[in-house]
Amino acid sequence: MKKRELDGPEELQGISELIPTKTGFIIRHEWVFYHYGKDWDFSRKSVLQFPSEESYDELMDNPKGEYIGIYELQNYNGRTVELPDGGLITKLDVEHPIFNAFISRDYYRAARILGKIDLYSGEVKEIRLNRPASYEGFSFVPFHNKFDYTVTTTNLIYVTHEIDSLIYVYDRDWKLKETFGSA
Numbered sequence: 001m002k003k004r005e006l007d008g009p010e011e012l013q014g015i016s017e018l019i020p021t022k023t024g025f026i027i028r029h030e031w032v033f034y035h036y037g038k039d040w041d042f043s044r045k046s047v048l049q050f051p052s053e054e055s056y057d058e059l060m061d062n063p064k065g066e067y068i069g070i071y072e073l074q075n076y077n078g079r080t081v082e083l084p085d086g087g088l089i090t091k092l093d094v095e096h097p098i099f100n101a102f103i104s105r106d107y108y109r110a111a112r113i114l115g116k117i118d119l120y121s122g123e124v125k126e127i128r129l130n131r132p133a134s135y136e137g138f139s140f141v142p143f144h145n146k147f148d149y150t151v152t153t154t155n156l157i158y159v160t161h162e163i164d165s166l167i168y169v170y171d172r173d174w175k176l177k178e179t180f181g182s183a
Contacts, residue, residue, distance in 0.1 A: 021082045028080060031073065033122060046122035048073065063099035065110030068127055070096050077146055084153050085172070088117040091147075092127060101142035108135040113147060114157075128174040134164040
């Protein structure tokens, strides 16, 4: 197999994450996705985008959990996987001046934790799943805000939260199907 030469320092500056896909691999470096086939043949790159229908002033002055434009990748424990029915899913975070884990109670109720990314454009098309109500039992817990997830081949999403002993199971439509564990 002939190795492909890179197109210089702008192409791939590092590896934040390696994402296996049905057609090969994606290397994510920060907010850029580099798409490769099974033999590591480069096909394209896309840039992660959080498109917003709201104005900058609205995002800054009146942030809401449903505004895609206030989100970013979760930096400290990132994870991106390909969904069985296409697209990528990744962990989200919000570092907004007035809507964040340090000063906003509403952050724990309204902020979404996962985003669905269009595999080709890099746009976040959906933001879903809130933190469980168990966060209401604590004051601001930004350093215990960690969660993890896995996606099954049937598109069930299993989510765990560091602060909560339950495991939450969501279906392909992002609806809570069941919880299990000890509360």
